[in-house]
Amino acid sequence: MKESTIMMYMDSLWVMVAAVLVIGMQAGFALLEAGSTRMKNSGHVAGKQILSFALATIAFWAAGFGITFGEGNSLFGTSGWMLEGDSKTFDALSWANVPLSLKFLFQLAFVGVSLAIAWGGFAERAKLSVYFIFGIVFTVLIYPVIGHWVWGGGWLGEMGMQDFAGSTVVHLQGAIAALVATLLLGPRIGKFNKDRTPNLIPGHNQVYTVLGGIILWIGWFGFNAGSTMGTADGFFGYVALTTNLAAAAGAIGAILTSKFLTGKADIPAMVNGVLAALVAITAACAFVEAWAAIVIGFFAGAFTFWTSVYFERKGVDDPIYAFSVHGIAGIIGTISTGFFASPRLVEQTGVGKAGLFYGGGFEQLFVQTIGVIGAAVYVGVISFILLFAMKKLVGLRVTPEQEISGLDISEHGSYGYPEHLDPSLTSAKKAN
Template sequence: MRSRVGILLLVLVIFCLSSSVVWAAETTAESNAIAIDTMWTLLAAFLVFFMQAGFAMVESGFTRAKNAGNIIMKNLMDFSVGSLIYWAIGFAIMFGAGNAFMGTQGFFLSGSFENLGLDIPVSAFWIFQAVFAATAATIVSGAMAERTKYSGYLAYSVVITGVIYPIVGHWIWGGGWLSGMVDFAGSTVVHSVGGWAALAGAMVLGPRIGKYNEDGSINAMPGHNLLMAALGVFILWFGWFGFNPGSTVAGTDLSIASIAVTTNLSAAAGATLAMITSWFKYGKADVSMTLNGALAGLVGITAGTAAVNNVGAVIIGALSGIVIVYAVEFIDHLHVDDPVGAVAVHGVCGAFGTLLVGFFAVDGGLLYGGGSALLLTQAKGVISVFIWTFATAYGLFKVIDAVIGLKVTREEEVEGLDQTEHGSVSYPDFVPLHWKSVKINKNSDN
């Protein structure tokens, strides 16, 4: 009898121990998954943050040397001021509980944000979204380069990061009235918002001195450093591997690999087709168009990067590469002076790529037997975001122009914004030589 009781006790002990081991293993696996997802989200956020350097290089390289420091200052403060305002109100409007139009809870990152259903810490999700918000704001910098008053630009940056962008984000990503739309990483939410705001800003601001002649003809105003612009494009391409795969906010989601592939294929196709198109159109393989073609492919695929296959990604990138060449020309012929092509790259190709999801999405796309429902949903989102963003941004820039002033004086523009807005120059070794030569010529008897 004692032996039987002993055996039963032994079995009971073994059962309890094994259950504890299984429970502990399950708990460890779950905590490990959360840790991996958190680390992946943070890594992706850091990659997207580095895109700020890419934007700075692209915009500086495509514009003139006398304004390079002003470009850097705008990019730096887009992120600095933008981070503060996005922490205070932007994130709550975008992802806080509220209504179909905007979030109304969670200001200053308070509360639990249980409505998001996150496994990772809210702080990890916030930093990832903050760098997205800064990207949308920075897009506008290039389109308004070389003639914008710095104080006016800062005022714009606060409003787009705090209100205009977060409301669109809430509509599509935060449970708002466009939540059925497919925009995985933000072709519309991030890039079109930035592009349409850039269009509004460039229109209110007007062109640079000497850009357009009285007869309507256009003068080319080349940037000062194509190598810098190319470096910026490579940095942006690199950062996009955080932008798109990172939008899973889950390193344990193995779809990050296929998303990285579709991202890369679309960028490569965009660059290739932009090069070929410019070659046929101008007789030369245009460098700046090819660089913007890579960005066009990246912007175009961002909406559907998780929804299309590799062939679809190549087609989306290729079409975006063709569109960018004609979009840049079309906007220029409207006499909207965009020194870096931001409206065409981010606004036009962002909308174009979002619409193409309705054709190429493997699940629900028109070309895969899904009918027109998804395409109509995408079109509704694209049109709604354009109306909201362009109208609010245009009104904002008009108010800024009336209250603060948006455009520098003619004399300030001619001298360069580095000197007139910041009291410094980006290339000081050049300036003294120039001044010295002027003084020598003035004092010369010849």
């Protein structure tokens, strides 16, 4: 058997494993979000992850993948619907030596993560129908456009934007959509007092939150290291190293900041610190040295905790802090390569230029900043237009009575914890 054939098999196996790891992050989101919200909404919050990924799968196969990676122009792809086309149709992915089916599966996993992030802004008060409409539009018209700009041969990629695994393409997109939804939906009932001071609405299960965070941490090795889409030079191992170092630093940064600012070492804050660090290192994992990964992760974990407190005090009810964890950290990670991109790693990856701290000047920093602004504006505008129209035409939010009773019972007809929340079952137990 030829060596090239063996390498293709190895690369294909690695991409398949990586794709499964990233798809498995849906389980992490289910546990994290369910644990971070109230018991009466737990089944709904967890179950929507399956609906989210199901919608994304069909919509991305039908049109999203073609718009992202299909042959087209600098703004969007115009070919490759339902994975149909010739060898030139998906030339933007020709560098990966694996079958098209695996390229699709791996990229689909990313879309699923981005949409899961967006749902964080809808938590505990949005109608189930909103998920259907917004999920399809996000997968077809929002995510693929930014993906094409950066990874599909679009204008940001041509400028040399460094976003190895998606701090902007995946995380910032989902976070901006979550923020728009949060603002249009308004705060949950009881979240703020008349003087706008916030009330604590704790999640019902910190163990679920921690387990969800650990699953996401593990899945991130597929997310970042899998983005090499190859095994030949072992570079995926270095990407995994920087990813893990950043995550560890983020946990420490967040829990120390929590202790310093509040006097308590908050456990959910530590989990969010890990996630914020992972989000930040996602763009930079292939471009920065190990020591820089620690700096980026620590700063992202610490700063994200502060921003989550700040936005809450300003009247923003973001139930799982999606914008801070994925948006603010996504910006930090994307901008960071403009400072920390190492010349040797830039040469190895062949993307962009060295950062400011290595004598590269402001050029890469400028490109990264333009990329963040361009993505945020596009996602924000399209998300606002769609959600505002839906708010006026069909409504975004359940009724106050449905919100108070919980989305488990009002949207699905049963509780995630029936014996704890259904009075009829409690009465039956006492009678027996």
